[in-house]
Amino acid sequence: MTQTFFILGGYGGTGRILCRRLLQHTDVSLIVGGRSKEKAEVFAQEIKREFPPERIRATYAEASQYDSLVLAFQGVSMIIVASTTPQYAGLVAKAALAVGADYLDYHFQQDVVETLKGLEGEIQKAGRCFITQAGFHPGLPAAFVRYAGKYLNPYQKAFIGMAMGVSPNGKIEKAESLYEIVDVLQDPRSEIFKNGQWKKGDYKDTIMMDLGPFGRQRCYPMEMQEIFPLPDMYKALTDVGVYVAGFNWFLDYLVFPIGMLLGKIKKGCGRNFLAQLMAWGLNHVRGYGEGVAFAIHAVGEKNGRPLSLHVLATHHDGYDFTAIPVVACLRQYLEGSIKKPGVWMMGHLVDPEKLFVDMEMMGVKFIFRHPPS
């Protein structure tokens, strides 16, 4: 029997692409849900013209209202959270448990992991599979590190770098979509593992990385929960971290410093103003490149000889590059290979090689620079 997935925020920027990709690359049916039933219905009508209409429905679902979620989730086997609602992750997760559904979110906010871990006992008991930190950042860093881990022994260093630019078709439509980035800017976390120790990354820890179409970029440390378990998995690792390049001069030298300064006065200070400035800057000021470049530079040995490995993935659209790994992960889930009870971070759950194959099939370009195994 085909399954029904619920896409909360399914008519948003990443949600719209995710819905289309799910209809294209899986056989699931979808319910598009959100706090505006009208917007959900308009979008459902749009995709009903492209895909079999019986696979698509629309409904109202408000992430902050438990009863509305439980009502909307009836008969669904998987809840996918594509809404900008990390503050309600616990509520959405509880509603998923109440209707006996599995769960996946790709929120950028890192504290969602802790929220879901707090429910792990109930999730295990119910035999449900909860996947968090899906997407590309989070989502891909641990998958890339684990991919390189198949080639390197001992495995000594892994640097993940990424650069993003807005593509002509992927303009930021509303400032609210950027609130999570403003929150992180004002409460910056940048833990990296350097010289065998965890440390808060600062300007001295920036690195230069070759990011394909973006060129060589100076990248800044960015904390990702999925990085924390890696030194325990690869005992010889002395360095592992996630690093991100700037966007453009307007954001890097004007908006970010102002945002950080306001954040020092009070967290949340100027949130909407900063998000508006950021959206304007992303949409109107030329960036260092378009789309996304995501890379790993990994160092270690193979058969007693030093080996360094570089993998670069690029795509012309950041929204699509978020949806593609989610769909690739869900294809492994649907096949049954990763569907197991508990709370999992996507980057630790998926088979990286299979993920790459599916991402390539969906249009991501990979360049692998390492000797054949």
Ligand SMILES: NC(=O)c1ccc[n+]([C@@H]2O[C@H](COP(=O)([O-])OP(=O)(O)OC[C@H]3O[C@@H](n4cnc5c(N)ncnc54)[C@H](OP(=O)(O)O)[C@@H]3O)[C@@H](O)[C@H]2O)c1
């Ligand atoms: N992992 C990654 O690589 C990655 C990359 C990019 C984004 N993200 C994450 O993806 C999520 C979505 O981002 P986006 O850029 O697609 O945002 P977006 O374009 O702003 O879309 C957000 C969607 O959520 C809906 N929504 C907002 N508040 C809601 C509520 N209280 N109840 C129900 N629905 C609500 C919106 O509906 P309305 O239009 O009616 O407000 C909209 O459909 C965010 O959490 C972001 O951090 C992750």
